[in-house]
Amino acid sequence: MKFILIEPRGFCFGVKNALEIADTALAEYTDRQIYIYNEIVHNKTIVNRLKARGVIFTQNHLEVPDGAVVIFSAHGVSPKIRSFFMNKNLMVVDATCHLVEKVHAEVQKYTNKGYHIIYIGNPSHDEAIGVVAEAPDQITVVQTEADIDKAAGYEKYMVLNQTTLNMFDTEELRNIIASRLNNVEFPKTEDICFATSARQQAVKEYADKCDAFIVIGSANSSNSKKLKEISESLGAKSVLVDEASEVTKEWLKGVSCLCVTAGASAPEYLVQDLAKMLREEYGFEQIDG
Ligand code: SF4
Known part of the structure; x- marks a missing residue:
């Protein structure tokens, strides 16, 4: 055997970066309560260790009081959540992976150019929730082939996706989308990280x-x-x-x-x-x- x-x-580097950011915040803001909005990364052991060091994890933005430090997870947040915290009297520390930020930026860029976005991803994942919230009326989330028809009727499409999908299935789904709809484009650089x-x-x-x-x-x-x-x-x-x-x-x-x-x-x-x-x-x- x-x-x-x-x-x-x-x-990955995005996770390493997020954990370093959390460590630095814990070392620097010893006099302030540290909150992390959503799980810093999706790993039970890491989350439990940070809880043991006094970090409070929350999914409710209203729970974070003035004066606290709030860290955004590697998966990013919606523009609404970002601006809510930015306008409060607290310290915001952003640990969003820059490859997730890239997809947020792509949504902004292509919706401004009149594209309808087809976003391949799991709509209940933290990353997808943040990305889709950039332009909810101009995005159709596609998880399986059966969802593609929901995106019919638009002039031109940009196909984006969650960074952590199955690369083989996603390639197949992209090909099906391109064969079913007209004027379908893909970003110049890959979204699966x-x-x-x-x-x-x-x-x-x-x-x-x-x-x-x-x-x-x-x-x-x-x-x-x-x-x-x-x-x-x-x-x-x-x-x-x-x-x-x-x-x-x-x-x-x-x-x-x-x-x-x-x-x-x-x-x-x-x-x-x-x-x-x-x-x-x-x-x-x-x-x-
Ligand atoms: S997008 Fe990729 S590199 Fe960034 S945190 Fe997720 S898995 Fe890691």
């Missing part, structure tokens, strides 16, 4: 080398879920777990070659904990990726 820690995996696509490509590459995948990440992390989804679509048995203790003896039964990866918001120490458990408790041999 062997396992491979595949690369790239784990933290490099960190997401590189981790997904790695899963694809290793899927025929092993028979099972463990993805470290939280259930609400879009990019982590996509890693599990892609490995399963390629025929591997796959599980998404927050930490090593969730991997059971029953699940490992019959697995001879295992790949381990981690979503962009999952800390490396959780991967190393899992590797230790696989070696010491289950007798797996760790081999180089």
Whole structure:
């Protein structure tokens, strides 16, 4: 029995940046209550550690009092939330990933030029909520092929998307959109971020080398879920777990070659904990990726 820690995996630069921003705020504003609007990144362990350091997470902007510090998460916020906080007597710290900001800017740019936006994404994800709120009347959210018809009847379209989608499914959906509607354009640079696509490509590459995948990440992390989804679509048995203790003896039964990866918001120490458990408790041999 062997396992491979595949690369790239784990933290992307957007997550690293957001966590550094939170650390700096905690060190700097020791006399003020720090709030984070939404989860700083979608990872249970990280959120719990920040809570233990006194940070309050909120999804209700009215809950943040004057004098506090509020940090925007890596997934960004709607223009309404941004301006609400900017106009209050508090300190705003913005940890939005600049690749998410790029999509906000694209919505502004193309709606000003008269395009109707087709936004491929999950409408209940924090990132999508913020982006769609830039121009809700000029955007149709598409999650599946069945949603495309809702966007019919406009003169010209720009197709944008959430940064952490399944790159293979999104490509397919883009092609279907282009074949169903007229005057469909795409942005010059890709919206699925490099960190997401590189981790997904790695899963694809290793899927025929092993028979099972463990993805470290939280259930609400879009990019982590996509890693599990892609490995399963390629025929591997796959599980998404927050930490090593969730991997059971029953699940490992019959697995001879295992790949381990981690979503962009999952800390490396959780991967190393899992590797230790696989070696010491289950007798797996760790081999180089
Ligand atoms: S996954 Fe991509 S878009 Fe999201 S924070 Fe990381 S780099 Fe930014």
